[in-house]
Amino acid sequence: MPTGVGSPPVGHLPPDRDGATAFQVSLDIRAGVFHFEGFGRRIVHDEDATLGAITGSPPAADPNAALSSLSGIGAVRAERLAALGLRTVEDLMRHRPLRWERQVDLDTIEDAKATAAADPKAVLVLHGEIERARAVRTGRPRFEAVLSDESGTAQLRWFGGVWLQNKIVPGLRVRIEGKATMQGRTMILTNPGWSVHDEAATTDPAAPLRPVYPATEGIPPRFLHDRIRSLINKVVPAMVDPLPDATRQRWNLLTLQQAIRQLHQPADEAEIETARRRLAFDELLALQLVVARRRYGIRTAKPATELSTNDALDTDLQALLPFALTGAQARAIGDIRQDLGRPVPMHRLLQGDVGSGKTAVALAALLQCLRHGLPAAFMAPTELLAEQHHRTLTSLLSDRFTVHLCTGSRSVAERRAAADAAAAGHADLFVGTQALLSEHLGLQDAGLVVVDEQHRFGVRQRALLRRAEVRTPHLLVMTATPIPRSLALTHYGDLDVSILDELPPGRTPIRTVAMHANKMDAALARVGERVQEGEQAYIVVPAIEPGERGDPNLEELVPRLQQGPLADVPFGVVHGRLDQVTRDDTMAAFREGNLRVLVATTVIEVGVDVPNASLMVILGADRFGLAQLHQLRGRVGRGAAASTCVLVADPATEDGQARIDAVVGTTDGFVIAEEDLRLRGPGEVVGERQSGLARLQFAHLPGDEALLEQSREEAATRIGADPELTAPEHAGLAQLAQRFDTPAEALEGG
Ligand code: ADP
Ligand code: MG
Numbered sequence: 001m002p003t004g005v006g007s008p009p010v011g012h013l014p015p016d017r018d019g020a021t022a023f024q025v026s027l028d029i030r031a032g033v034f035h036f037e038g039f040g041r042r043i044v045h046d047e048d049a050t051l052g053a054i055t056g057s058p059p060a061a062d063p064n065a066a067l068s069s070l071s072g073i074g075a076v077r078a079e080r081l082a083a084l085g086l087r088t089v090e091d092l093m094r095h096r097p098l099r100w101e102r103q104v105d106l107d108t109i110e111d112a113k114a115t116a117a118a119d120p121k122a123v124l125v126l127h128g129e130i131e132r133a134r135a136v137r138t139g140r141p142r143f144e145a146v147l148s149d150e151s152g153t154a155q156l157r158w159f160g161g162v163w164l165q166n167k168i169v170p171g172l173r174v175r176i177e178g179k180a181t182m183q184g185r186t187m188i189l190t191n192p193g194w195s196v197h198d199e200a201a202t203t204d205p206a207a208p209l210r211p212v213y214p215a216t217e218g219i220p221p222r223f224l225h226d227r228i229r230s231l232i233n234k235v236v237p238a239m240v241d242p243l244p245d246a247t248r249q250r251w252n253l254l255t256l257q258q259a260i261r262q263l264h265q266p267a268d269e270a271e272i273e274t275a276r277r278r279l280a281f282d283e284l285l286a287l288q289l290v291v292a293r294r295r296y297g298i299r300t301a302k303p304a305t306e307l308s309t310n311d312a313l314d315t316d317l318q319a320l321l322p323f324a325l326t327g328a329q330a331r332a333i334g335d336i337r338q339d340l341g342r343p344v345p346m347h348r349l350l351q352g353d354v355g356s357g358k359t360a361v362a363l364a365a366l367l368q369c370l371r372h373g374l375p376a377a378f379m380a381p382t383e384l385l386a387e388q389h390h391r392t393l394t395s396l397l398s399d400r401f402t403v404h405l406c407t408g409s410r411s412v413a414e415r416r417a418a419a420d421a422a423a424a425g426h427a428d429l430f431v432g433t434q435a436l437l438s439e440h441l442g443l444q445d446a447g448l449v450v451v452d453e454q455h456r457f458g459v460r461q462r463a464l465l466r467r468a469e470v471r472t473p474h475l476l477v478m479t480a481t482p483i484p485r486s487l488a489l490t491h492y493g494d495l496d497v498s499i500l501d502e503l504p505p506g507r508t509p510i511r512t513v514a515m516h517a518n519k520m521d522a523a524l525a526r527v528g529e530r531v532q533e534g535e536q537a538y539i540v541v542p543a544i545e546p547g548e549r550g551d552p553n554l555e556e557l558v559p560r561l562q563q564g565p566l567a568d569v570p571f572g573v574v575h576g577r578l579d580q581v582t583r584d585d586t587m588a589a590f591r592e593g594n595l596r597v598l599v600a601t602t603v604i605e606v607g608v609d610v611p612n613a614s615l616m617v618i619l620g621a622d623r624f625g626l627a628q629l630h631q632l633r634g635r636v637g638r639g640a641a642a643s644t645c646v647l648v649a650d651p652a653t654e655d656g657q658a659r660i661d662a663v664v665g666t667t668d669g670f671v672i673a674e675e676d677l678r679l680r681g682p683g684e685v686v687g688e689r690q691s692g693l694a695r696l697q698f699a700h701l702p703g704d705e706a707l708l709e710q711s712r713e714e715a716a717t718r719i720g721a722d723p724e725l726t727a728p729e730h731a732g733l734a735q736l737a738q739r740f741d742t743p744a745e746a747l748e749g750g
Pocket of ligand 2: 358452
């Protein structure tokens with residue numbers, strides 16, 4: 001019995017034989033060896049043979065090879081794939097299908113072509129997705145579309161069907177029925193019947209699950225499908241699992257190989273989920289490795305000055321504060337005191353809802369620094385806030401320390417004086433905006449930097465503080481926007497966290513109500529009435545000037561208020577375009593009660609503290625973000641009086657309605673934060689589309705918190721043992737961190 005061994009190309013099987021002859025053929029196709037065994041009569045074509053068994057392995061493909069090195073992927077397509085984050089073969093293997101479906105065995109477009117070629121009268125039934133469509137008005141007006149499935153494409157055209165352009169749109173899944181003509185390899189169906197694809201009619205619970213990949217401009221779904229299917233057997237054996245065995249066992253994870261196979265060729269839903277969990281772990285671990293690495297970098301940066309604490313400090317602080325600390329404030333101060341007493345720079349995030357009393361905690365920290373004779377800095381996100389803090393801190397500390405104000409709009413002379421003071425090394429307090437960072441204030445000598453409302457204080461700014469030559473300042477970052485734990489662990493994972501989860505006593509909860517936009521006049525009238533009763537109020541609008549969307553705006557509202565509900569009421573207007581002096585004066589007049597109402601844009605979002613204000617009316621409330629609404633509402637409810645927040649809107653979108661519902665439903669900032677994350681997704685919440693979180697394919701936040709905790713624990717263990725990940729068993733992890741390309745910039749907070 002002849003046995004062909006060697007490397008004959010496919011199609012050159014051994015010569016024909018008569019009779020039923022068993023045969024064995026081994027083929028060496030490139031690097032892969034296939035072994036055929038079978039039984040046939042006349043082998044003319046490989047299909048004529050009954051192949052009993054095919055064993056062997058296909059040629060391996062390099063997972064790291066660039067997709068552009070594959071045949072059929074030119075520069076244009078490579079670029080489009082890159083836009084999807086697909087650069088290498090491994091990227092393709094890790095690409096997440098959009099969904100999986102169980103389809104009955106429909107004829108593919110390719111099969112239909114054969115049918116049409118053989119019998120032009122055959123009525124074909126095709127299922128697929130509209131890839132392109134256009135109305136053609138020149139010549140005989142018609143509507144043309146391209147139908148595609150995973151096997152190929154068909155041209156569709158409807159003469160006189162221009163009206164179809166609003167019905168048959170790209171991305172639509174349709175069922176097409178009609179006769180076809182072939183022009184070369186192109187199949188054309190003229191005036192076919194069509195209907196929107198009925199999922200149920202083509203779903204068969206017994207059929208295997210097939211992945212469906214997301215279609216993108218220039219990348220038809222079948223392209224990814226075909227590529228992945230043809231590559232998977234060659235690539236998977238060559239893939240190296242980045243996770244050490246111990247890690248996989250510890251967290252009960254599939255191997256990378258299993259996960260990739262189950263992702264693209266799942267037997268059932270359970271396999272999809274275990275594959276997803278493994279690949280999600282990879283993503284989260286990559287992020288956590290970067291975070292753990294950064295924490296390690298902070299600990300080993302230039303040391304900070306040890307600012308030890310003693311009892312005198314407590315007395316000192318209590319003497320300054322007109323109230324007793326809440327338990328939460330005392331705990332946070334305890335955390336901070338411990339940090340400050342160590343030579344390792346503090347790197348702490350203080351989270352506390354609006355009104356929870358963060359300033360007092362900051363004051364404790366500042367005092368500890370100043371008492372050691374070292375300058376300290378307090379940074380606020382806006383000039384308004386910087387000025388307010390400057391005022392508060394001056395009144396408390398100016399008998400012992402000099403408190404400087406450093407904002408962008410201060411005069412050069414004033415700023416120079418402050419810089420001189422800093423250079424002279426006085427134990428002075430510098431309060432300001434980010435101008436504090438950019439000006440050469442000699443902040444490297446500061447013992448402590450406190451950053452209030454850190455939204456705009458990202459990883460990069462934090463790193464700026466660590467470029468000090470001799471000492472690194474201790475850093476306290478404060479935020480009133482509660483951060484969901486998942487984000488705290490990733491985006492802010494390099495910071496230790498203290499939480500103020502207790503409001504100072506004597507607050508009456510804020511009542512929040514929603515009103516339809518057509519009741520706006522009633523809401524504004526109410527402001528007039530409440531003010532007559534001695535209260536103060538805010539009216540917030542989304543815009544300064546009228547715009548396309550017709551949002552409530554200052555320009556239209558102010559005259560209306562003057563002529564109507566606030567005719568006899570002294571009120572002020574503040575917005576971001578006012579010059580500082582006017583704004584300051586207005587704010588001061590409101591604080592002192594000379595102005596009874598403040599009409600404003602979101603410039604009052606953070607920090608503004610006027611305890612007598614007990615009513616807020618937010619117009620066009622659906623225009624604001626969830627966190628923003630919560631922040632705005634936090635401007636009332638700061639005194640003993642019962643406060644009310646009225647959200648006036650006629651939401652144009654579901655999300656707008658959901659935001660209003662959330663704010664009406666709770667005053668708990670953490671609940672709001674979770675809802676915000678759910679509505680907007682992590683990329684938007686951290687204010688940076690490109691953040692590592694925004695690019696997660698498999699991990700869901702919220703949802704995968706448990707997995708996140710596990711990945712964090714794993715990263716801590718690995719980085720703890722091998723900070724640079726240089727050990728041989730960590731080579732895969734180092735690559736993993738790199739694959740997801742999540743350096744500091746990627747986690748940047750905008
Ligand atoms: P936030 O956390 O929003 O920055 P603030 O520090 O501005 O809050 O404090 C809000 C208000 O609560 C301020 O008027 C402050 O004086 C007051 N406050 C802070 N802590 C306490 C406390 N322990 N007891 C009573 N009032 C307090
Ligand atoms: Mg504050």
